[in-house]
Amino acid sequence: MEKRTTKAPELDQSRPLSLRLRLMLWYGTLLVVALGFFGTLFLVLTIEAINQSVDSAVRAETRVASLDVARELSLAPPYWPAHLSLPTIDTYREPGVVVEIVDTRGKIRYPTTTGAGRSIPINSDATRAVLAGQTFWYTTKISGEHVRVEASPIFASTVKANRTSPGSRPVIGMLLVAKSLSDVDATLFLLQTLLLLTGLATLVGTLIGSWIIATRVLRPLAGIVATARAIAASTARGTRLGNLRPRVSRPRGHDEMAQVVDTFNEMLAFLESATQTQRRFVDDASHELRAPLTTIRGNLAFLQRHLNELPPEERSAMLADVHEETLRLAKLVEELLLLARADANQDTSLETHETGITAEGSIQHEPTVELDHEVLQLVRQLRRRLSTEGSQLKLEIGHIEPARVRGDEESLRRVALILLDNALKYTPVGSEEEAGRVIVSLERVNGQAALRVRDTGIGMEPADLEHIFDRFYRADRARSRQGTGLGLPIAQMLVEQLGGHITAESTPGKGSTFSVWLTLA
C-alpha cells in the first residue's frame, strides 16, 4: 500500500509584515516624488517672481541715475565734471542699492567719496557689452553677499549729437547699479527650510498613518492565519479534523476584509457541523454493528461450550438467531457501504447531473426508466411474498399513469422497495373487516412524476417525522420491528442524486404517505 505522510504547509510568518512594509514604502515613494516635484516647481516660480521684482527695482534706480548723470556731464570732452554728484540718487537711493560709475579708462567717477577702488566687481562680458552700447545683467558677490547688477553704458552728450539716437554718441563710461539679494536669499532659505520641514512632517505622518491603516486592515488576516494554524496544529497528522471551534474575530463594517472573515468563519461552521455529523454517524454505525455481533458471538460461544447438553430445538433456535443477526449485519454493512459510496460520489455525480458531461468530457446520455412498469413489477413481487408469508395485508394499486423518468433502474427500484417495505412493515395486519392497506399510485404533475406510497399503519408523531431522514433514526414505536434506520436516508440520497426529492406526511395511528418527485424524461 502506498504510504503517504501529510505535512501541514509552513505558513510564512513574515508575509503580512512585508505586505505592510511594501504598502508603506509605496506610499512614501509616491509622496516623496509628488512633494519633490511640487516643491521644486513652487521654488522655481517664486525665485522667478522675486528676481523680476529685484530687476525692476534695479532698472528704476538705473533710470534715475542715468538722468542725474546726463545732467552733470559737460557737452565737450572730457565730458566728466571734476566732482560727479547724483543728487536724486544721493537723496532717494533705496537701502541695499549701490550705484557706481566708471569711465572708459577705469576711473571711478561716482561715488567720489570711496576712492578705495571699485566695490562692484565688473564682469568682462559686461564690459564688452557696455562698450558696444548695450545693457548687461549679472549676479555677483560683494563682500560675501549676493547682488544683482545692471551694467549700462553712459553716452557723451555732445551738442551736435542726435539725442534720440544714443548709438551715434560715444560711450564714455559705465553705470553700475547693484541691489543686494540678501533679503531674497533669506526669504528663499526660509522658504526652502519650510518646504523641507513640512515635506518631512507630511512624509513621516503619511508613513505612520499608512502603517497604522495597513496594520488595522491586515489584522484580520493575522487572525485567519492564527486560526488556520491552530486548526492545523490540532489536526493529528491529517487523519482527523482537529478542533474547528475557534473563530476569527470580525472587523467592524462590511468591507472586503469583513467579507473574507465572514466567509472563513462560515466555512469553519459548515466544516464543524459536517464533521460532527460524520463523527455521530461513525459512532452510530459502530454501535449498530456491535449489537448483532454481540448476539452472534454470545450465541456461538454458548453453543460451542454446551453443544451436547442442549436440546435440539434450543440449538436450532439459537442458530436461527445467529442466522438472523448475520443477515441483519450483512444488510447493515451493505447499506453503510452504499451510503459511503454515495457520499464519496455525491460531488462528481451532482456535477455530471448538472452539466450532462462526464469526467472524460463526453456527453452522457442519461438513462431513463419507465417507472410505472417498474412499480407494477415490484408490487407483483411483494404480493407474492405476502401470500407466501400468509399475510393478510392488502397491497393495492391505485391510479397509475405511464411515466418515463430520468434515472437508473437499480436506484429507482431500491427507492420504491424501501418505501413499500416500510409501509408493509409499519402497517398492522388489522382485523377481518378492516385489514391494513398499502396503496401505490403514480401520477404526472407539472412535468414531474409523483410516486406515492400510502399506508393505514402506525403513522408517526410530528417530532419523529422531522428526523426520519437522519441516518440511524428510528421512532420508538418502530423499535419492535426489524430495521436499521438507514432505509429512508438511502432513499433520500438516491432520489436527490437523480435530481428529485422526497416528502412524507403522517398522522399517528392513522397512516403515512411518502411521495417521491422525479423529473419526467
Ligand code: ADP
Ligand atoms: P427502518 O429500518 O427503521 O425502517 P428507515 O430509515 O426506513 O429505517 O425509517 C426510519 C424510521 O421512520 C422508522 O424507524 C420509522 O420510525 C419511520 N417510518 C418509516 N416509514 C414509516 C411508515 N410507513 N410508517 C410509520 N413509520 C415509518
